[in-house]
Amino acid sequence: MYYTTPNSKVGSIFGTTQDELEVPKKGSDQFLFVTIIMLMVFGSLAVFSSIAFFAQTHGTTAGTLVTSHILKMGIAFLVMVFFSKVNYSVLARFSRLAMILSWILLIAVIFYGEFQFGARRSLSVGIISFQPSSFAAISLIIHVAVLLHEKQEYIKDLKRAFLPILFWITITCSLIAVEDFSSAAVLMSICLLMMFVGRISAPQLFGLILIGLIGGASFVMTSEQRQSRITQYVAQVTELNNSRFESTSGYQAQQAHIAIAQGQLFGVGVGKSTQRDFLPAPYNDFIFAIIAEEYGLIGSAAVIFLFTLILYRGIAVVARLAPDVLGTLMALGATLMITLYGFVNAAVATGLFPVTGLPMPFISYGGTSMLFAGMMMGILLNISKYNYNPKERFYNG
Numbered sequence: 485m486y487y488t489t490p491n492s493k494v495g496s497i498f499g500t501t502q503d504e505l506e507v508p509k510k511g512s513d514q515f516l517f518v519t520i521i522m523l524m525v526f527g528s529l530a531v532f533s534s535i536a537f538f539a540q541t542h543g544t545t546a547g548t549l550v551t552s553h554i555l556k557m558g559i560a561f562l563v564m565v566f567f568s569k570v571n572y573s574v575l576a577r578f579s580r581l582a583m584i585l586s587w588i589l590l591i592a593v594i595f596y597g598e599f600q601f602g603a604r605r606s607l608s609v610g611i612i613s614f615q616p617s618s619f620a621a622i623s624l625i626i627h628v629a630v631l632l633h634e635k636q637e638y639i640k641d642l643k644r645a646f647l648p649i650l651f652w653i654t655i656t657c658s659l660i661a662v663e664d665f666s667s668a669a670v671l672m673s674i675c676l677l678m679m680f681v682g683r684i685s686a687p688q689l690f691g692l693i694l695i696g697l698i699g700g701a702s703f704v705m706t707s708e709q710r711q712s713r714i715t716q717y718v719a720q721v722t723e724l725n726n727s728r729f730e731s732t733s734g735y736q737a738q739q740a741h742i743a744i745a746q747g748q749l750f751g752v753g754v755g756k757s758t759q760r761d762f763l764p765a766p767y768n769d770f771i772f773a774i775i776a777e778e779y780g781l782i783g784s785a786a787v788i789f790l791f792t793l794i795l796y797r798g799i800a801v802v803a804r805l806a807p808d809v810l811g812t813l814m815a816l817g818a819t820l821m822i823t824l825y826g827f828v829n830a831a832v833a834t835g836l837f838p839v840t841g842l843p844m845p846f847i848s849y850g851g852t853s854m855l856f857a858g859m860m861m862g863i864l865l866n867i868s869k870y871n872y873n874p875k876e877r878f879y880n881g
Contacts, residue, residue, distance in 0.1 A: 512568055513868035515797050519790050520564070520846060520861055524557050526775075526787060527847035533755050534766040534774040535849060549849070556851045560858030567862025568869075572814055575863065576630045582623035583652060589616035590659035597663065605663050605841075606852075617660045618856040621671050624656045625817035626863075628675050632682035633810040639683045646688045649679065654695065661703045666840035668703075670828060672696050674820045678813050714838055739763045740773040740833045744784075751780030767849040769841055772833040784830070787847070791826040795819060798864055805871035815867045818860040825857075 531553045536546040567575075589607065593616050598606045606613050628649060635645040653675050661668035676696075679689060704714060743759035746752060757777045760766045766774050776784040798819025806812040822845050829844040831837040843850055845857040 510869055510871075512865035513797055513802060513871075516794060516802075516861070516865060516868065519793050519797075523787075523790055523846040524561070526790075527771075527844075528554055528557065529754065530771050530775050530778075530847055531767050531849045533757055533778055534760045534771055536760065538767060553849050556854050557846075559851075560846075560854040562858075563855055564858035564862040564865070567859050568865035570862075570866060572811060572863055572866050575626060576633075576810060576814075579623065579627035579630045582619075583627050583656070586616060586620035586623045587655065587659060590620055590656075590662075592616070594659075594662055613851075614855075615664075615852040617664050617667050618852050620656055620660055621667065621821065622856055622859060624652065624671060625674060625678070625821060626814060627652055628678055629682075629810055629813035629817055632678065632684075632813055633808070636683070636809055640685045642688065646684060649684075650692060650695075653692070654699075657696075658699065661699070664841065665700070665703050666828070666842055669696075669700060670821075670824050670842065674817055674824065677820060678817050681816055682809070682813055736764055736770065736839050737835055740770050741835060743770075743773040743777040744834060747777040747780040747784070749780045749782060751776075751778045751783055754778055768843050769829070769839075769848075770833050771844055771848050772830045775847075776833070787844075788827075788830060791823050795823040798823070802864055802868045802871060806867055807870050807872065811867045811870060815864055818864040818867075821860055822857055822864075825853075 528550065532546060532550045535549050535553075539546045539549050593605065593607050596607065598608060598613065605615050605617065607616060631645075631649050631652070632639070635641075635648075639645050653672070657668045657672050657675075660671065676689065676692060679692070739759055739762045743757065743763065746759070752758075755778070757766075757774050759777055760774055763770045763773060772784065772787070775787060779786075798815060803812045803815035803819065806815055825842050826844050826847075828837060828840060828842050829848070832840055832842070843853040845853065848854075
């Protein structure tokens with residue numbers, strides 16, 4: 485099946501490359517832009533409510549930390565605007581270099597990273613501290629999109645297409661999983677979906693799933709902390725009154741559930757959370773529980789709706805109407821990275837998933853996650869500028 489537009493050559497259903505196709509520029513997707521602004525506003529309020537106890541115990545004030553959060557959010561917004569101006573095909577040219585740099589940083593964090601919450605995830609260079617896993621995730625998503633785009637003519641070939649892509653995915657996810665298994669698992673899932681859309685054959689995809697399951701089981705079995713989280717999750721699901729739910733290993737989930745239960749329909753009110761004094765990292769990993777407590781079911785459902793809107797616009801509009809395979813796959817990867825992190829964070833707080841350390845994009849407190857989420861949204865907004873108007877398409881059987 486083929487299509488043409490008034491300013492294009494004939495291309496496949498995925499489109500042609502931008503070197504072959506001139507697409508008239510237009511504005512970025514306004515729905516996505518407004519949605520991100522709303523999430524940022526929601527995040528500022530949620531952080532202000534959840535970080536008071538943390539500020540008291542660390543000799544500072546909530547206002548100081550919220551100001552820092554807003555500053556980081558402003559930087560992330562500028563990063564988003566900057567990348568929305570950069571043609572996504574230009575970024576693709578540097579994907580291999582970015583991958584090599586990310587591997588160097590991931591190896592460095594294993595040996596020299598800061599030890600926090602039982603893992604080494606951050607590197608410090610002077611006054612700057614960042615998480616290499618976020619940079620590696622973005623680099624891998626872009627590079628997988630580039631490889632799938634380049635190998636479309638022989639995409640079913642095991643040696644020429646699948647194995648080269650598998651090489652980059654396996655090494656990157658393995659390096660991330662050493663200290664951040666949950667991020668590696670989400671990243672592997674995103675790559676699988678991108679490969680499915682990129683027309684990798686089903687037997688090869690099943691092989692990658694098998695590799696992922698075996699690798700994931702190995703990482704879980706070699707860590708007592710990960711085993712404890714899985715064991716606690718299984719006990720929580722199978723036996724609601726299990727004594728282990730009230731033990732130290734189940735403390736986080738228990739406090740999150742109390743916060744959600746107290747919120748009921750309309751919440752206890754802005755700034756009136758009590759569970760922020762008991763939940764570990766209520767401003768980050770469990771910020772959705774604080775939102776549910778203060779804003780109730782209405783507020784928490786609104787946050788989920790905003791992420792769902794990003795998922796819909798990113799896939800059904802931006803990715804579907806992208807001018808080429810590269811744009812489609814980069815939009816898909818960027819959308820999934822932002823929305824899956826948000827959904828997983830909410831699922832952890834509500835007890836649907838085991839406890840992980842994934843932040844909620846644009847809402848959780850933090851610099852690295854906010855910065856790279858802004859980068860991903862910028863790329864998505866840039867791709868949306870080149871979307872076709874579906875009314876202009878002319879299909880030939």
